[in-house]
Amino acid sequence: MQKIKTALLSYGMSGKVFHAPFLDFHPGFELVGSWERSKQLIQLDYPNVKSYATIEELLEDDIDLVVVNTPVGTHFEYAKQVLLARKNAVVEKAFTTTVAEAQELVNLAKEKGLKLSVFQNRRWDSDLKTVQKVVSDKVLGELVEAEFHFDRYNPFLSPKGHKETANSGAGILKDLGPHLIDQALYLFGFPQGVFADIRVTREHSLVDDWIDILLYYSDFRVRLKAGFFVREANPAYVIHGKKGSFLKPRGDVQEDELKQGKKPNLTTWGKEASGNEGLLHTEIDDKIIKEKIPTLQGNYYGFFEGVYQSIVNDFEEPVTAKEGLQVMQIIEAAIESNAQGKVVVL
Structure with a gap:
């Protein structure tokens, strides 16, 4: 090899x-x-x-x-x-x-x-892989809206200086924002427009730490949110279609296990513990169903x-440079939208 x-x-x-x-x-x-x-x-x-x-x-x-x-x-x-x-x-x-x-x-x-x-x-998170399957299976009917959250409760400033000083790479928009934006583009493609609200919410913070980004597609909308004052987390993924809904809490275990020093493998790695399954409530073959959906296995090895x-x-490449460029286009559009208070057409 x-x-x-x-x-x-x-x-x-x-x-x-x-x-x-x-x-x-x-x-x-x-x-x-x-x-x-x-x-x-x-x-x-x-x-x-x-x-x-x-x-x-x-x-x-x-x-x-x-x-x-x-x-x-x-x-x-x-x-x-x-x-x-x-x-x-x-x-x-x-x-x-x-x-x-x-x-x-x-x-x-x-x-x-x-x-x-x-x-x-994060494309190889167990959460996102499960959401991707629900979307690709089209069990929700025509999509109306989706909302992705990256919520945390951490009111304190980071000890890492480059994260908290006013510089071109700092702030939540360029930290957690790229995860949310990439996942939206990965699932739904490039949008037609962007509206964004970008705020500073922590005391003494010099960088943005709260974002609300709305992506405009021709027939549905995708909202992306992240902030540091969410003690009780929202579902990480909420998708509504004309036949039903899917809600999935964030539950991927890989980052926590890696921080604990655990080593990856190809069999048991990236399997969520029970209790974080997504809820599917929809209509399939004229029958209303409401059930928990098993979470797929995640693995950054992919x-x-x-x-x-x-x-x-x-x-x-598994994530191309062009896809990275598209995420930056959304970020720049979000900055412009926030400054002008209007939708930026892409």
């Missing part, structure tokens, strides 16, 4: 929790090391890998793939360096800070003949398998 030599650009929470365990587990990847600016931690977990002192040292090494998992404001600069060094790249969300930056990366990857993917791991196949067999 061909090995893809892979390096990370940081080994903080995202590198330790979301990337290294899957790169280590997938037989097609060889985790070579990580750029670590101060603390050298990756070798505590993976003794045989390297800790690079600079990005230049990393890019000069025999590396096939680089994961750009640094703060959002640095994504464009570092991803561009990676592509210019003729390495394939995976870039975390938000892909960039502007549409112009995203388009430049799309063009550069195409010019160099390299694979460029955006790490939208993203990494997609990256592997894209590089080794020239398949399309």
Whole structure:
């Protein structure tokens, strides 16, 4: 099996929790090391890998793939360096800070003949996979509206400075927003217009921490909401059609289990505990049904398998750079809509 030599650009929470365990587990990847600016931690977990002192040292090494998992404001600069060094790249969300930056990366990857993917791991959440099946099965009839939430209760500012200082990559719109937007575009396609309300709700916050985004499609609407003052969470996914409704609470276990140090596998990984099943209330074959729907298994391994196949067999990336660009188009439209107080036509 061909090995893809892979390096990370940081080994903080995202590198330790979301990337290294899957790169280590997938037989097609060889985790070579990580750029670590101060603390050298990756070798505590993976003794045989390297800790690079600079990005230049990393890019000069025999590396096939680089994961750009640094703060959002640095994504464009570092991803561009990676592509210019003729390495394939995976870039975390938000892909960039502007549409112009995203388009430049799309063009550069195409010019160099390299694979460029955006790490939208939430497509492989058990929640979203279940919602996708309900939508694709068309058991709700013609869709009227959908509402996706990423709710948290956390009134305190993050200790991570880059998340709370006023910079181009900070704020909930570019933190949780890309998850919600990508899922909406993944399920329903690109909308015709955007209306957004973006607020600051936490005391002393310098960045946006509450969003309400309405996506306009020709015959239905999709609302995306996220904030830090939701002690009692709403259903994460609410979809209403002309025949019925589907409500699904957020229940994916992968992030929590990864933070606990558990290692992924292909059999039991990503299975929700009972009690978080979605409720389907609809009409099928002239019969009204109201029942809990079993939750499908989630597994972020699917993203990494997609990256592997894209590089080794020239398949399309599991989340393309163009899809990352479209998310940035929605984000920029949301900022414009909030500033002008009107719908922005796409």
